[in-house]
Amino acid sequence: MNFDDIKSAWSNDNDDNVVVPSSVDQLKTLQLPVEKLRSNMKIEFYVQLFSLILIGFLPRYTYFAPVLIIPFYVVYFVAVAISVYYFFKFHLFYKQLNTATLRSKDRLYALYYEAKLSIEMYKSYAYTLIPFALLEMAMHMASRQDSKMKAVFQAAVTNQAIAITMVSVFLAMLLLLMAITTFWVNSYYGKYMKQIGKVLEEFKEAA
Template sequence: MNIDDLKNTWNTDDSFEETPEISTEQRKRMHLPLEKIRKNMRMEFWSTVGIFVFAFGLIAVAPGPFKFKFYITILIASMVFVTFFFFSQFFKLYKNMSDTMMKTSESLQDLLHQFNLNKQYYLSFYLSFVPFLVCEIIIVLEFIPRPVPLSNLKIASILIGSLVIVMPLLFLIGKYWFKAFYGKYIKQIEDLLLELKG
């Protein structure tokens, strides 16, 4: 096969057809849910920063033994580190949503894939706090003075009971929070993509 035949084959091949473009009206419809998602992401970021600032401030002014305050501070600093990792992933999504290149259904499909990936990150984010909560419970059990010390059985019961309650609760809270703050807007974008494909 010579060069001219290759060129002709390339030009007549329709497998590389352009994906449907998003019209101006559809872009306007897409703008509202995307802006709501971005607004909720900003709100969540700043409220998380506020919670950590409040936690560090509370530890600084609260009375208590040095070891207790030091261990809690280290735990909260570790939580900040884990939170920073997850928020760096969310920030990539936030940045992609503001990208002006969202003109085809393919780019919209890619965005929905990122939403689904971030849903998994979101649930992982909530579950990643389980070890920190366990450590905090242990520190509280060890350092809070009591008139009668807790028995080994009672300490084990409190820890196991806390895990049994906290793990499913964090998972459910994460699912509910994602659905309430992002799910309905993602559904609107999915509907728009189906409309484009139909």
Template structure:
């Protein structure tokens, strides 16, 4: 009788019957979306900081008239303050959730709560800062020296026909709606899908 062969068959059967408890499997599975959220957030912080540097360096690369240049720098300063505000919140979140390996039901609940709060600050900061972008873009395109010194001044002081003013207001409102929609979709694609995955895992753990 081949005892070695019988032993191998028994071992195979034992391995087939052995399964991790669902709670342990869920805890292990929960580490994946958490790690993805943290990785995405770190990359976005670096990207946003790089963007701030590029935006502030732009007037040094392109010759602009004084008024549009001043308006651009002031608006970018305000936008940068808003950006740094939600980036600070994201850094706080990363530090608070640094113990990714130690996962329990309570830590997952806390993680979901913290990421939702951080995302609200994130979306509010991006939307508020982006509402100034149309004016900054206008300052860039109308403020370069070869386009004429008075063009941006007339636009900025609203020295235009009523029909043109209405078109400008309508265009600004449309851009605001687009910025809001894009920001919400962007945040959902980056973080929302992973948060929903964590909530599903949490429900499985409670069953």
């Protein structure tokens, strides 16, 4: 990348409310987190796509009670439909997120807020998939003939206390996984967003 060209483009921007970066180092400070965001998004996309495809073959490679196969695929295809929508939005944002963004101050500011919205959307997507994952795990455990969970599931049908306990455990696991997801997203993307935000604040202060 030619940083002189980028700086020249910033200088020609008509936005008087934001100063031009005073050094190549400032431009590099912006470039690095943008590139890291793109890299992390690309890796996570392939990991999620591979995982989603692998889950679809789960009943073929592990035992599932015949009565649970159709419910499994109903849950699975709903999760796939949600994922397709997310992947589409993911692709659109990924195309916008590149170092060419540094050639426009307005675009960089807009992209910063778009990235924040996209991260919140990603959290929502992950939160939505967690119940599906827990349901499919429960169906798998209930299918095993030697599983103690199968006996627990059967007992929950007639015992209200056991049923309430199972629902409480399910909700606790749901909240725990949501907390882990939030921590993961903040660690994987949040630090780069903070770096971009810090540089943008420096531009404002220097204006």
